[in-house]
Amino acid sequence: MSTIRDVARLAGVSAITVSRVINKKGYVSLGTRDKVKRAIRALDYHPNVLARSFVTGESRMIALIIPDITNQFYATVARGVQDAAKDKGYHLLLCNTDGNQEEELEYMGMARERRIDGLAITPPETSENKKSDRYLQQLRGESFPIVMIGQRMDSPEIDIIKTDNQGGAHQAITYLIGQGHRRIAFIGGPLFQGGGPDRLRGYRQALKDHGLEADENLILEGNPQEDDGYRLARQLLAMPERPTAIFALNDMMAIGTLRASHEAGVKVPEELSVIGYDDIPLASLVVPRLSTVAQPKYELGKMAGDLLIDRIRKKGPEGWQSITLNTKLVIRDSTGQARQESLS
Amino acid sequence: MSTIRDVARLAGVSAITVSRVINKKGYVSLGTRDKVKRAIRALDYHPNVLARSFVTGESRMIALIIPDITNQFYATVARGVQDAAKDKGYHLLLCNTDGNQEEELEYMGMARERRIDGLAITPPETSENKKSDRYLQQLRGESFPIVMIGQRMDSPEIDIIKTDNQGGAHQAITYLIGQGHRRIAFIGGPLFQGGGPDRLRGYRQALKDHGLEADENLILEGNPQEDDGYRLARQLLAMPERPTAIFALNDMMAIGTLRASHEAGVKVPEELSVIGYDDIPLASLVVPRLSTVAQPKYELGKMAGDLLIDRIRKKGPEGWQSITLNTKLVIRDSTGQARQESLS
DNA sequence: CTGAAAGCGCTTACAG
DNA sequence: CTGAAAGCGCTTACAG
Numbered sequence A, B: 001m002s003t004i005r006d007v008a009r010l011a012g013v014s015a016i017t018v019s020r021v022i023n024k025k026g027y028v029s030l031g032t033r034d035k036v037k038r039a040i041r042a043l044d045y046h047p048n049v050l051a052r053s054f055v056t057g058e059s060r061m062i063a064l065i066i067p068d069i070t071n072q073f074y075a076t077v078a079r080g081v082q083d084a085a086k087d088k089g090y091h092l093l094l095c096n097t098d099g100n101q102e103e104e105l106e107y108m109g110m111a112r113e114r115r116i117d118g119l120a121i122t123p124p125e126t127s128e129n130k131k132s133d134r135y136l137q138q139l140r141g142e143s144f145p146i147v148m149i150g151q152r153m154d155s156p157e158i159d160i161i162k163t164d165n166q167g168g169a170h171q172a173i174t175y176l177i178g179q180g181h182r183r184i185a186f187i188g189g190p191l192f193q194g195g196g197p198d199r200l201r202g203y204r205q206a207l208k209d210h211g212l213e214a215d216e217n218l219i220l221e222g223n224p225q226e227d228d229g230y231r232l233a234r235q236l237l238a239m240p241e242r243p244t245a246i247f248a249l250n251d252m253m254a255i256g257t258l259r260a261s262h263e264a265g266v267k268v269p270e271e272l273s274v275i276g277y278d279d280i281p282l283a284s285l286v287v288p289r290l291s292t293v294a295q296p297k298y299e300l301g302k303m304a305g306d307l308l309i310d311r312i313r314k315k316g317p318e319g320w321q322s323i324t325l326n327t328k329l330v331i332r333d334s335t336g337q338a339r340q341e342s343l344s
Numbered sequence C, D: 001c002t003g004a005a006a007g008c009g010c011t012t013a014c015a016g
Helices: A004-011 A015-023 A030-043 A049-056 A072-087 A101-113 A130-141 A165-178 A196-209 A226-237 A251-264 A297-312 B004-011 B015-023 B030-043 B049-056 B072-087 B101-113 B130-141 B165-178 B196-209 B226-237 B251-264 B297-312
Strands: A061-066 A091-096 A118-121 A146-149 A159-163 A184-188 A219-221 A245-248 A273-278 A291-294 A322-325 A328-330 B061-066 B091-096 B118-121 B146-149 B159-163 B184-188 B219-221 B245-248 B273-278 B291-294 B322-325 B328-330
Touching (some): A004 A030, A061 A072, A091 A101, A165 A196, A165 A328, A184 A226, A219 A226, A297 A322, B118 B297, B146 B297, B159 B165, B165 B291
Parallel strands (some): A159 A322, A245 A273, A273 A291, B245 B273
């Protein structure tokens, strides 16, 4: 493989000049430029980016740390980040942690040793990972560019891009109330993409905003999965005065709710409205097609990537950003007017 | 940020010795090793991997070029590759091309300029990309380590890991024949993950192996998507002597077939057996749950990663490998015994 | 507009 | 078991 010297020799100039041509930087006369370009082509010269990175101290790489690329949510976010990176000449290192703290720490250490230019990271899904949060803070303290995708920890000193979980839940509940529903249940999990608490908050707030009181018996907790959605929905449907609508923390729980309703002979949406959260691909394929709250997953990744690279180039806005993206209510066939409900 | 010299100075040794300790290479007395380790910790020293890579000429990075990480198939493959990489101390660069030739070329050039140690690549989904195939050959000629995941082009000089498309189709058809089916249709697309032609071959072979003749009217072509599955299935169901089973090129087409059957009032599996290919997550969630042929996606990625890194370390087997992984028949509720069919 | 010199932070033979 | 010297292939001031 040829080096910059070979090119310089062939073109009859110095390596510096070749470097200038390659990097389009500094003055080079048209004639020289031409000679150099010809030499580059003749030798099929490919600059050694590793050497360049070593000298300049920037690797033009960013890392994305997520639990699992196999999860559609993260895959879409990753796609957004990668597109942002590519647009600006950066490359993306993919890191799957399964939410595991040790893995997180290892990847953060890697990011530092490899002189990665910046780091985008999502929260782990189920645990708290205090130790890696601290490490993140330390990196931050060394002014290592970092952006969080979704709320990970309380830190006023890290840029964060998230979706409006409270607002999304509020949207859903407000819609249901508008359809005449009064007994609206919430089924959720304790921790999921950090969104659980905020969604519950949105639920409560929406009820309050419409002069309704939350019935604590209608708020149930479980794991954010299909089977717990099924289990909790069964509980709700067995109540003497059952809810006319169920808002689930996520689509998988909502799909479990559909299964429970089907089994109990409760018709959706005629007798029960069901609404989920996330708008996973499956949501539009189940019967009845699921109404849900969609998050702008791709944009989340794209904006995170863009902001991160702005930070790297020190041309972002002053101070720390906290950007909240709006969710979108997607009404399909699992929600409808409340039946037998007085409207006030 | 401290350098190896700072550590050396603090420990009272030379940089070479520090390097030896870090890389666990060569002899260092226990006492010295200890002093060095202490110094490393005291300075919170992190070796500059970029500098190391520059010197050694190996970046310890591999790149994965796929059409789109958002597609569950590629996401799972990617996960496998990343896990293999991590196990052996390599990092993974993710490259999405959307099957676009220009993007492919750009990423291949990047791989070379960045001195990436190796490249794993899948076929584009819809076009042929001759030009990037040629570039791949060129890289190969420069003995750049490459492994193809799935058949991309005919080349005896590149390692390839693929699944047995012909065998998978053969499995499915043999199963249907065993259930008494004789009129078995095939709906497919012209090009899909390179698997289309082989799956058709498997279909034909299985019929032949059981003394049956393929009825060319039952072999239909379209795009490998839900709506074309629907469209082609409608055509088949409208035939005077309609098939008792339909084998679809992939699950989305099979799901389209289910929709068409539902609409036409044809009961699955009582009146029609339907079998797909891929075992996407959705397959087990539709009604009736879809029988299908599962490919070992994760293993595909894992083995590709492992082989690639073996190649990089020059410790793989001699000559080019072509590894074919077996598929698995997953029987759910969309297939059953043929009705009103004589058994010979 | 062009180049000579120095250096980025490591590792690699080579000595001893 | 340890170190002095050289060099990996670029870019960065500094001159001219």
